[in-house]
Amino acid sequence: MKKLALVLVIIGALNWGLIGLFQFDLVATIFGGGSQEGVFARIIYTVVGIAGLISIAFLFDSNRD
Template sequence: MKTVDYIALVLVIIGAINWGLIGFFGFDLVRVIFGDMTIVSRILYSVIGVAGLYALSFFGRVQND
């Protein structure tokens, strides 16, 4: 399960960086690399969205030391 957590975290970070670029500079890196809403970019956005939803489960699994 730890591998899935790391993959989800990496995808969420990629999504956050892309949204930061959009917010600060109006530059959509996914659109530049994969095209404007091509099937590949839509799949990538969907996978990152699912990873974000999965990452919500991290809150329930955080342990206090």
């Protein structure tokens, strides 16, 4: 579960990097036809957001791998 959350957070971070540098939203392009209003794009954004919330727990995890 931790690795999946980490992968999703990395995907989100890369997407935000693309938005910041090139104003290009890869998730919206792939899953929403270039629009952030697409249903699949919104699902991906939600899943990545949940992964981010789960990843907050890594800050307080005393059992580091």
